[in-house]
Amino acid sequence: MTKTTHPAAPVLDARALNRATLERQLLLRPSSLSAKAAVEHLLGLQAQNVKPPYHALAARLEGFVPQELSTLMADRDVVRIVSMRSTIHTHTADDCLTLRSFVQPARDRELTYFRKGLTGVDLDRLAALARDLVEAGPRTMKQLREALSVQWPQADPQSLAVAARCRLPLVQVTPRGLWGRSGQVALTTAEHWLGRPAELAPTPDSVVLRYLAAFGPASVKDMQTWAGLTRLREAFERLRPQLLTFRDEHGVEIFDLPDAPRPDPLTPAPPRFLPEFDNLLLSHADRTRVVPSAYWGRAWQGNQAYCTLLVDGFLAGLWRLEQDALVVEPFGTLTKAQREDVTTEGERMLAALYPGVPYDIRFGTVVRPRA
Numbered sequence: 001m002t003k004t005t006h007p008a009a010p011v012l013d014a015r016a017l018n019r020a021t022l023e024r025q026l027l028l029r030p031s032s033l034s035a036k037a038a039v040e041h042l043l044g045l046q047a048q049n050v051k052p053p054y055h056a057l058a059a060r061l062e063g064f065v066p067q068e069l070s071t072l073m074a075d076r077d078v079v080r081i082v083s084m085r086s087t088i089h090t091h092t093a094d095d096c097l098t099l100r101s102f103v104q105p106a107r108d109r110e111l112t113y114f115r116k117g118l119t120g121v122d123l124d125r126l127a128a129l130a131r132d133l134v135e136a137g138p139r140t141m142k143q144l145r146e147a148l149s150v151q152w153p154q155a156d157p158q159s160l161a162v163a164a165r166c167r168l169p170l171v172q173v174t175p176r177g178l179w180g181r182s183g184q185v186a187l188t189t190a191e192h193w194l195g196r197p198a199e200l201a202p203t204p205d206s207v208v209l210r211y212l213a214a215f216g217p218a219s220v221k222d223m224q225t226w227a228g229l230t231r232l233r234e235a236f237e238r239l240r241p242q243l244l245t246f247r248d249e250h251g252v253e254i255f256d257l258p259d260a261p262r263p264d265p266l267t268p269a270p271p272r273f274l275p276e277f278d279n280l281l282l283s284h285a286d287r288t289r290v291v292p293s294a295y296w297g298r299a300w301q302g303n304q305a306y307c308t309l310l311v312d313g314f315l316a317g318l319w320r321l322e323q324d325a326l327v328v329e330p331f332g333t334l335t336k337a338q339r340e341d342v343t344t345e346g347e348r349m350l351a352a353l354y355p356g357v358p359y360d361i362r363f364g365t366v367v368r369p370r371a
Contacts, residue, residue, distance in 0.1 A: 009245045010246050013248075014248075016262065016265045018265075019262075019263040019269065020216065020262045021217075021280070022269055022313050023261045023262075023263050024214050024261070025214065025215070026038060026041075027059065027060060027280070029270075030063075031060055032062050035072060036072055038061055039057075040092045041213070041214055043091075043211065044090060044091040044279075045057070045089060046087060046279050047080050047088045047089055048277050048305075049276070050177055052275035052276060053069060053090040053177075054070075054275075054353060055273065056275050057069060058353050059272045063352075069179070070177075070180075076194055078092055078093065079091060080171060080177050081096050082107075082165060083099055084226060085106075085227075085228040088172070096169070096171065096190050096194070097191075098199050101198060101201035101202075105229060107166040107167075110162075111123070111167075114163065117158065117160075118155055118156070118160070120154060121160070126151075127163075130164035130167070130168055133147055133148075134164075134168075134189060137188075138187055139187055140185060140186050145158060145160060148161065165187075169191070170190070172185050172186065173186050204232060204235035205238055205239055207227075208232070208236060211223050212255060212257050215283050216256045216257060216260055217246055217256035218255065219253060221285035223236075224285070225285040226283040243255045243256060271310060271316075272310040273319055274308045276300075276308075281315070290310075290313070290314060291314070291315045292314055295331055309328060311338055311341075312338075317329050317330035324358070324359060325361065327364050328346065328363050330363065346361045
């Protein structure tokens with residue numbers, strides 16, 4: 001870890017970082033922001049599956065109904081695209097055309113893992129051919145593999161399709177991602193889908209400021225973890241005169257916007273039901289601001305992540321929807337008051353996303369093994 005060179009900087013402990021981050025993440029109280037404004041503020045929502053963005057907004061917004069986000073997606077105001085950490089995110093159209101360019105160096109680096117399967121492949125020609133293919137009509141990854149393999153039969157088909165995804169900003173077209181609809185993953189370019197060209201990548205400095213507004217206070221390594229990029233310290237150093245600096249409990253220097261909220265660490269934090277892979281749990285190098293050390297690795301097993309429950313602002317259990325019940329699996333013992341609060345929040349979430357569906361709320365015991 002990078003030790004602070006400013007020993008007089010105030011210390012923010014895990015609880016102080018927790019409350020500040022929850023405030024930025026719209027999780028201390030339901031926000032009145034629109035779905036589009038929330039997606040923009042949060043710099044996108046993890047969207048490995050279809051439902052997580054809807055669950056993420058239901059946990060954060062007052063009066064959210066899934067049709068609001070679904071309509072934005074149908075109208076192409078938000079899109080699903082591989083961006084940070086090589087994972088699918090739901091972004092606003094504007095962020096799709098800029099943030100994807102910002103993280104392009106990470107997508108270029110990702111290609112090095114597939115170089116054996118791409119021996120003899122001209123990547124510029126591949127990108128041009130793939131663009132022609134998907135702009136002529138949305139293609140599945142299988143269709144891309146098959147079409148590109150005709151040109152490079154000696155190459156690994158999966159590597160060819162991954163190369164197209166890394167070199168081009170490919171969005172998932174609807175009906176994939178719409179609430180209550182089904183559809184396989186079919187891809188075209190962001191420019192073709194949105195009807196306008198990609199823009200220049202934003203400056204690192206501007207993205208640092210947005211990251212701190214949504215995830216701060218944070219260290220350089222925290223932001224690099226979120227973005228999947230390296231070498232961002234220079235941007236923080238340029239911004240240092242206009243930022244505040246603190247230390248965490250380990251002596252790591254952390255930065256923040258001067259006017260950003262840093263609530264009292266004793267501020268109540270109601271329970272929240274978060275989807276699998278929620279960015280709250282993935283966007284810092286040191287996740288102890290949300291994940292107690294005793295529960296590290298309990299929210300996922302291999303590549304499988306589980307829906308998570310926050311109690312008092314910290315990871316406290318898992319949850320899942322069964323055919324007739326919301327099943328809550330705390331890691332430890334909840335007090336009677338905590339169980340009542342969890343039940344109330346569960347009822348709020350169910351009413352927002354599944355109105356009229358007669359779900360029971362049941363408490364169980366976590367039986368999944370540790371990762």
